[in-house]
Amino acid sequence: MATKILFSPRFPKPIYDIAVEMTPPGFELVPVDSNAPQFLEAAKDAEYFMGFGRNPLSHDFYAAAKKAKVPISNNGGANSVAVAEHAVMLILATLKKLAWQHKNCVDGKWRVGDFAEQRFYELEGKTVGVVGLGNIGKKVVRRLHGFDVDILYYDILRLPEHEEDALGVRFVLLDELLKRSDVVTLHVPLSPQTKDMISERQLGLMKPTAILVNTCRGPVVDEMALHKALITKKIAGAGLDVMVDEPPSKDNPLLNVENITITPHTAGPTWENWAKAFRNAFDNILRVHEGRKPMWVVPELRGLVQ
Numbered sequence: 001m002a003t004k005i006l007f008s009p010r011f012p013k014p015i016y017d018i019a020v021e022m023t024p025p026g027f028e029l030v031p032v033d034s035n036a037p038q039f040l041e042a043a044k045d046a047e048y049f050m051g052f053g054r055n056p057l058s059h060d061f062y063a064a065a066k067k068a069k070v071p072i073s074n075n076g077g078a079n080s081v082a083v084a085e086h087a088v089m090l091i092l093a094t095l096k097k098l099a100w101q102h103k104n105c106v107d108g109k110w111r112v113g114d115f116a117e118q119r120f121y122e123l124e125g126k127t128v129g130v131v132g133l134g135n136i137g138k139k140v141v142r143r144l145h146g147f148d149v150d151i152l153y154y155d156i157l158r159l160p161e162h163e164e165d166a167l168g169v170r171f172v173l174l175d176e177l178l179k180r181s182d183v184v185t186l187h188v189p190l191s192p193q194t195k196d197m198i199s200e201r202q203l204g205l206m207k208p209t210a211i212l213v214n215t216c217r218g219p220v221v222d223e224m225a226l227h228k229a230l231i232t233k234k235i236a237g238a239g240l241d242v243m244v245d246e247p248p249s250k251d252n253p254l255l256n257v258e259n260i261t262i263t264p265h266t267a268g269p270t271w272e273n274w275a276k277a278f279r280n281a282f283d284n285i286l287r288v289h290e291g292r293k294p295m296w297v298v299p300e301l302r303g304l305v306q
Contacts, residue, residue: 002026002027002028003026003027003028003047003048003289004027004028004030004042004045004046004047004048005023005027005028005029005030005046005047005048005049005050005285006030006032006039006042006043006046006048006049006050006051007019007029007030007031007032007050007051008031008032008033008034008039008049008050008051008052008057009033009034009051009052010031010032010033011031015274016031018274018275018278019274019278022275022278022279022282023282024282024285024286027282027285029050030042030046034051034057034061047289048285048288048289049065050281050285071288071294071297072297072298073284073294073295073296073297073298074296074298075276075277075280075281075296076280076284076295076296077135077136077296078273078276078277078279078280079267079268079269079270079273079276079277080135080136080139081139081272081273082267082268082269082270082272082273083136083215083267083268084136084139084140084143085143086215086241086263086266086267086268087136087140087185087187087213087215087267088140088143088144090213090215090239090240090241090261090263091123091128091183091185091211091213091239092123093239093261094211094213094237094238094239094259094260094261095120095121095122095123095183095211095237096120096121097118097120097237097258097259097261098261099260099261099262100258100259119236121182121209121236123147123149123183124147124148124149125148125149126147126149126150126182126183127149127150127151127152127180127181127182127183128144128149128150128151128152128181128182128183128184128185129151129152129153129154129172129177129178129180129181129183129184129185130151130152130153130154130169130185130187131153131154131155131174131177131184131185131186131187131188131197132154132155132186132187132188132189132216133153133154133155133157133159133169133187134155134187134188136187136215136216137153137155137187138167140185140187141153141167141168141169142167145168149183151168151169151170152169152170152171152172152176152177152180152181153169153170153171153172153177154171154172154173154174154177155171158171159171174202175202175205178202178205178206179205179206179207181206181207181210182207182209182210182211183210183211183213184198184206184210184211184212184213185212185213185214185215186198186212186213186214186215186216186220186221187215187216188216188217188220189216189217190216190217190219190220194217194220195219195220196219196220196221196222197220197221198212198214198220198221198222198225198226199221199222199225200222200225200228200229203225203226203229203234203235204229204234206229206234206235207235208233208234208235208236209236210235210236211235211236211237211238211239212226212235212237212238212239213238213239213240214238214239214240214241214242215241215242215267216242217242218240218242218243218244218245218246219244221240221244223243223244223252223254224253226238226254227253227254227257230254230257230259230260231257236259237259237260237261238259238260238261239260239261239262240254240260240261240262240263241262241263241264241265241266241267242265243262243265246264246265247264280295280296283295284296
């Protein structure tokens with residue numbers, strides 16, 4: 001009899017078919033939406049749960065899993081390439097004011113304004129500051145080297161000097177990074193220490209020609225302070241894939257600023273990424289099934305893994 005893997009939410013057939021094709025022998029996927037009445041019933045005889053963060057699972061579900069000492073893992077950075085590429089895209093789009101130029105073209109406005117007033121910038125020769133040098137941050141660095149930039153980084157976990165040399169980065173404190181960088185790109189987890197990490201004081205340290213890019217978590221940036229910095233031209237622009245409220249309310253002032261590029265938290269879900277995420281999930285299921293330790297257990301629950 002096949003071992004059941006509860007799978008939620010229900011995905012479009014082309015995506016679900018990828019998961020079915022990758023399901024290891026001896027296992028069976030049981031797709032059920034978490035808000036469906038059948039969910040708890042299906043969970044009773046399922047050995048594993050495979051789900052996605054945007055699926056509205058209740059606090060009680062996770063609390064019960066913790067109480068039962070069930071390890072909970074994330075996707076092991078399956079989306080790191082996608083997010084790194086998206087960060088580079090937002091850097092270029094913001095420097096070139098891509099969203100603003102596109103809107104002008106759609107509105108029938110061709111080559112609007114004075115090129116001295118509406119400035120477009122090259123990335124070559126700039127200094128890029130990477131805040132957070134984890135898995136995604138390192139991939140961003142590797143992709144940026146092709147643009148002939150100088151790269152500074154700040155992280156609470158500093159690399160050994162030989163690793164910095166190999167990666168082609170130099171460590172500086174956060175304030176120095178903000179003062180010296182032409183581009184600041186954020187790649188930190190959300191925590192009490194990183195909430196509003198970039199606020200009015202930090203934005204005030206940046207160059208008036210600098211841009212800020214955020215593809216990590218919305219609350220890392222104080223949105224009201226960012227809005228003020230953009231409209232007063234304290235900084236030249238911003239590129240955001242994440243916001244404090246998602247989706248943002250219609251009266252969020254950042255939606256009406258021309259020197260900003262916003263995408264709807266879509267850095268991760270590339271087509272290639274589905275197979276990567278499923279592969280990591282099935283690998284972890286097999287590890288536990290064979291009596292081995294799972295990988296990528298969320299930090300708060302590592303004590304559950306013996």
